[in-house]
Amino acid sequence: MDTALQDFEVPAVRAWHVTAPDAVSTLMAAFDGAWQSIIASGAKLSGQQSELTRELLAKYIIEHARQGELDECRLRDGALLHLAQSNLRPSHRK
Helix, strand or coil: CCCCHHHHHHHCCCCCCCCCCHHHHHHHHHHHHHHHHHHHCCCCCCCCHHHHHHHHHHHHHHHHHHCCCHHHHHHHHHHHHHHCCCCCCCCCCC
């Protein structure tokens, strides 16, 4: 399993009080599934886009788990839909 979420997820998951071992593994699996879908799609992401994408996926998954959603597939699919509806371009402030 890709542990791409670990750097972001462990402190964030704890901050959201989602600490049950099964819940954490579900969140990690949902994130890994979403991230693997993006990789498999052949999307070309810069380093910054990759970081923003991973953060967006993780935040979505954690927030929805905090609200009680712990179905891996719904978390993964919801995160991918959220990503598709988002605008990941960095803001340029003047």
